[in-house]
Amino acid sequence: MAEDAHGGAEDANVRGTPPGGRGSHISRDHAAGPGARGADDPKRMEGGVLVSIGALLLGMLLAALDQTIVSTALPTIVSDLGGLDHLSWVVTAYLLASTAATPLWGKLGDQYGRKKLFQVAVVIFLIGSALCGMAQDMPQLIAFRAVQGLGGGGLIVLSMAIVGDLVPPRERGRYQGLFGAVFGATSVLGPLLGGLFTEHLSWRWVFYINLPVGIVALAVIAGVLHIPVRSTRHTIDYLGTFLIAAVATCLVLVASLGGNTWAWGSPRIIGLAVLGAVLTVAFVAVERRAAEPVLPLKLFGIRTFTLAAVISFVVGFAMFGAMTYLPTFLQVVQGVSPTMSGVHMLPMVAGLLVSSTVSGQIVSRTGRWKVFPIAGTAVTALGLLLLHRLGVDSSTGEMSAYFLVFGLGLGLVMQVLVLIVQNAVSYEDLGVATSGATFFRSIGASFGVAVFGSVFAGRLSDRLTDVLRGQELPPGLGADALKSDPKIISELPAALRPPVVEAYATSITDVFLYAAPVALVGFVLAWFLREDRLRGSVTAPDATQTLASNPVERSSYDEVCRALSVLGTREGRRQIYEKITARAGYDLLPAASWLLLRIRRHGWAEPTALSEHSGVPLRVVIEAARQVEERGLALREGHDLVLTEKGCGVAEELAGAREESLAELLGDWWGPDRPTDLVRLVAELNSELCGSDAEQPYEESVPRPAGRVRPGR
Incomplete structure (x- = not known):
C-alpha cells in the first residue's frame, strides 16, 4: 500500500x-x-509522514482536551478563586475565542503557509495555558482562557488541513479518521484527567500539562514536518469575523449577567442588547459585500441549512450546558471526588459516541436520515427531564441511566446534522456550510453555558438566602461565602448541611428543566426538514465535525476528497x-x-x-x-x-x-x-x-x- x-x-x-x-x-x-x-523507500517516506501526523495529533489532542478537561475541575477552581457567578465564562471564553478564530486560521494558513501558522498556534496555546495555570482570580482565568482559545482554534483547523498536504487523496479518509479518534478519546479522557489532576496535584495542572506535550509537538513539527508552501490569495473577512464574534459576545453577556449581576431592566443590560442588535445589522451589511464572507448569507436561503443551523444551536446549548454543570452536581451534591465525577459521566460520553457513530453509518448506507434528528431531539429533551429528577438520594445506577439517555439523544442528531447540510448545498458552498453548522453549535454551546450559569447562580442565591435566613452562623459562612466556595459546606452546623446541599441540588437540576423546552423547539423544527435523497459522496463525517466545539473549516475540495476516500475503501x-x-x-x-x-x-x-x-x-x-x-x-x-x-x-x-x-x-x-x-x-x-x-x-x-x-x- x-x-x-x-x-x-x-x-x-x-x-x-x-x-x-x-x-x-x-x-x-x-x-x-x-x-x-x-x-x-516508500516505507521510509511513510514513516516520516507518520511522525509528522503524530505531532499533529498531539496538537489536536491539546486543543480537543481543553474543551472537556476543565469541566470536572470547575468546582475546585471556584472554591480556590471564588466567582461562582462567572464560572460559565471559564468555558465560554474558550469557546467564543476558538470559534471566532477558526476561519481566520484556515485562510491565513492557505496564504502564508500552514506549518508556520501551526507553530504560531501552538505557541499562543501554550502561552495561554501557562497563564491559566498562574491565574490568581476568576477575571484573569477567563481572559487567559480566551488566549488559549485563540490558539486552540488554529490547532484544530490547521492540523486537519496539513493532512491534505502530507498524504494523497485516497489516504486522507484513513488519517482524518485518526483525528476523529482523538476527539472521541478526549471526550472520555477529558473529564477523567481533569478529575485526576485536580484531586492528586492541583487544578492548575489541568493547564500546565499542556506545556510538555506542546513543546514536544512543536519540536517534532519544526524538525520533521516538510510541506510545500503554496500561497493561495484570500480576501480575508476580518471585519465580518470581528462582528460575528462581537454579536455572540453581546448575546452571551446578556444571558450570563442579566437578572444576576445586573437587573434585566438595567441600563447596562439594555445597552448590551441594543449593541448586539446594531452589530447584527452591521454584520449583515458587511457580509453582503464581502468577497469571501465568513458566513455567506445566501446559505440562509436554503431551508434545510437554516433549520439545521437552529437545531445545531439547540444541541450545543443542551450538550455543553449540561457537561459544564453536571460535575458540580456530582461533586457538591453527591459528594464524589473530582476523579469519580469524571467516571460517573462516562455513560453520557459512551451514549453520545455510540449513537453518533451508528446513526452516521446507517444514514450513509441507507440514504434515509429524517428519523434521526426527530428522534435525537426528542430523546435529548427526555434526557433533560430525567436529569431534572436527580437529587441528593439518587443512586449511581439511576444517574448512569439518565446520563446514558441524554448522551444517546445528543449522538443521534449530531452526525446527521452535518450530513444533511452537506447534502443541501452546492459544491462551492460545501466547506463553509459544513463549518457553518458546527459554528452554530458552538455559539449554542457558549449561549447554553451562559444561560445555565445565570439560572443556576440566581436560583442558588435565592435558595441559600431562604435556608440561612434567621440562622446565626460564624463569620465567613454566609450565603455569599457558600456560593464562592462549596467546600465550606462541611464547616456548617450538622443541621444546616442537608438543606444547603438540597439548595445546590435543586438549583442545578432546575437548569435542566428550563433547558428541556429549548430541546423541544429543536424537536418541532426537525419535522420541517425535507428529506432529500443523499448524494453518493455524502458520507458520515469524522468526529472532528461531530464532537469539535468549534467549526473545523475544510474547503469544498477537501470535504469531497475525504468522502470519496472513505467510499473508495468501503x-x-x-x-x-x-x-x-x-x-x-x-x-x-x-x-x-x-x-x-x-x-x-x-x-x-x-x-x-x-x-x-x-x-x-x-x-x-x-x-x-x-x-x-x-x-x-x-x-x-x-x-x-x-x-x-x-x-x-x-x-x-x-x-x-x-x-x-x-x-x-x-x-x-x-x-x-x-x-x-x-x-x-x-x-x-x-x-x-x-x-x-x-x-x-x-x-x-x-x-x-x-x-x-x-x-x-
Whole structure:
C-alpha cells in the first residue's frame, strides 16, 4: 500500500500517458523485494509522514482536551478563586475565542503557509495555558482562557488541513479518521484527567500539562514536518469575523449577567442588547459585500441549512450546558471526588459516541436520515427531564441511566446534522456550510453555558438566602461565602448541611428543566426538514465535525476528497474490479483487470514478485497472468509481463470505467459545469486507486467467472 500511496507525484499523469514498456514508472529493484529498496523507500517516506501526523495529533489532542478537561475541575477552581457567578465564562471564553478564530486560521494558513501558522498556534496555546495555570482570580482565568482559545482554534483547523498536504487523496479518509479518534478519546479522557489532576496535584495542572506535550509537538513539527508552501490569495473577512464574534459576545453577556449581576431592566443590560442588535445589522451589511464572507448569507436561503443551523444551536446549548454543570452536581451534591465525577459521566460520553457513530453509518448506507434528528431531539429533551429528577438520594445506577439517555439523544442528531447540510448545498458552498453548522453549535454551546450559569447562580442565591435566613452562623459562612466556595459546606452546623446541599441540588437540576423546552423547539423544527435523497459522496463525517466545539473549516475540495476516500475503501476489493470490468464491457477475471491496471500503472509486472509484494496468492496472480496472455493483452519479456497494444487499449478502458464510477458518486455536482478541481480530484484518485495494493481483487469464496472476451474486443 505504501508504494501506491506515496507514488502520487510520479503517477499523476499516468492517465494520459500509457506506459510503453518496462520500468516506465518504477525501477525493477523497487519491486524486487525489501532488500533492494533505495533512498526513496516508500516505507521510509511513510514513516516520516507518520511522525509528522503524530505531532499533529498531539496538537489536536491539546486543543480537543481543553474543551472537556476543565469541566470536572470547575468546582475546585471556584472554591480556590471564588466567582461562582462567572464560572460559565471559564468555558465560554474558550469557546467564543476558538470559534471566532477558526476561519481566520484556515485562510491565513492557505496564504502564508500552514506549518508556520501551526507553530504560531501552538505557541499562543501554550502561552495561554501557562497563564491559566498562574491565574490568581476568576477575571484573569477567563481572559487567559480566551488566549488559549485563540490558539486552540488554529490547532484544530490547521492540523486537519496539513493532512491534505502530507498524504494523497485516497489516504486522507484513513488519517482524518485518526483525528476523529482523538476527539472521541478526549471526550472520555477529558473529564477523567481533569478529575485526576485536580484531586492528586492541583487544578492548575489541568493547564500546565499542556506545556510538555506542546513543546514536544512543536519540536517534532519544526524538525520533521516538510510541506510545500503554496500561497493561495484570500480576501480575508476580518471585519465580518470581528462582528460575528462581537454579536455572540453581546448575546452571551446578556444571558450570563442579566437578572444576576445586573437587573434585566438595567441600563447596562439594555445597552448590551441594543449593541448586539446594531452589530447584527452591521454584520449583515458587511457580509453582503464581502468577497469571501465568513458566513455567506445566501446559505440562509436554503431551508434545510437554516433549520439545521437552529437545531445545531439547540444541541450545543443542551450538550455543553449540561457537561459544564453536571460535575458540580456530582461533586457538591453527591459528594464524589473530582476523579469519580469524571467516571460517573462516562455513560453520557459512551451514549453520545455510540449513537453518533451508528446513526452516521446507517444514514450513509441507507440514504434515509429524517428519523434521526426527530428522534435525537426528542430523546435529548427526555434526557433533560430525567436529569431534572436527580437529587441528593439518587443512586449511581439511576444517574448512569439518565446520563446514558441524554448522551444517546445528543449522538443521534449530531452526525446527521452535518450530513444533511452537506447534502443541501452546492459544491462551492460545501466547506463553509459544513463549518457553518458546527459554528452554530458552538455559539449554542457558549449561549447554553451562559444561560445555565445565570439560572443556576440566581436560583442558588435565592435558595441559600431562604435556608440561612434567621440562622446565626460564624463569620465567613454566609450565603455569599457558600456560593464562592462549596467546600465550606462541611464547616456548617450538622443541621444546616442537608438543606444547603438540597439548595445546590435543586438549583442545578432546575437548569435542566428550563433547558428541556429549548430541546423541544429543536424537536418541532426537525419535522420541517425535507428529506432529500443523499448524494453518493455524502458520507458520515469524522468526529472532528461531530464532537469539535468549534467549526473545523475544510474547503469544498477537501470535504469531497475525504468522502470519496472513505467510499473508495468501503467497497469490497473484488466487487470493485467486477464493477469496472462489467462497466468497460469485458468478462475478465477481477484479478486480470487488476493485473492489467497494475502493468499500465508501472509499465511491467513479474507475477511471483507481485504476489509477494501485494499479498495476493500466487495461484490467483498466475491465473490472471495466463488469461491476459491467452487473450493477447500482455506478453512475456523474460519473467516480466508487459502490455500489448491491444492490452493498452483494454487497460485504458478499465481505467476510464473506474473514473466513471468515482464520478458517479458526485451526483449533481458532476454536471456540465463541474469545477476543474473536482475533475482533477477524480483523475488523481483514479490514478492512485487503479491497480493499487489497497484494492487486491482476492476472495477465496467467489467462483471464477466465464473467460471469454466479448466480440469485437
